[in-house]
Amino acid sequence: MKKYIACLVLFACCSPLFAQQALVSATSVASARTIKAATFKWAVKTFDFGKIAANKPVTHEFTFTNTGEEPLVITSVQASCGCTVTEYSKDPIPHGAQGFVRATYNAARVGVFNKTVTVNANTAESAVQLVITGEVVE
Incomplete structure (x- = not known):
């Protein structure tokens, strides 16, 4: 049971790190689209x-x-x-x-x-x- 709780805590602490990487990628894609747009x-x-x-x-x-x-x-x-x-x-x-x-x-x-x-x-x-x-x- 202690291992299960430790894994849950570790997962909860690490999940925001993955979300931030996805956010940076989405921003990069949006700026790439802006460059190609008509201006x-x-x-x-x-x-x-x-x-x-x-x-x-x-x-x-x-x-x-x-x-x-x-x-x-x-x-x-x-x-x-x-x-x-x-x-x-x-x-x-x-x-x-x-x-x-x-x-x-x-x-x-x-x-x-x-x-x-x-x-x-x-x-x-x-x-x-x-x-x-x-x-x-x-």
Whole structure:
């Protein structure tokens, strides 16, 4: 009976050591997957239009390069409000190639604006927010 209890205690003490090795292996696998994933490298993620005239829409094109190993596919692009219209690269972007997200703001209301455009793709970070700002004047 004493041998049985001693074996149980030994097993209980050693089992966490095996679990930690498995955890390290899982982390290594996850980081290896991240390296191979498609990756955005944006020229800029924020753009300030400055002062713009009322009732004249303005457009900015955000450009990016896929620095990952897998082709980058944008699944959706959503503006924070209906006053901003978006266009984007629809085809897969291979490693080293460039793509774009274009945001057009309808400058109908006078005042300062700060709008976001959320880009969802097959990247490790999955969603990226782009920002456009400015001030509409009469």
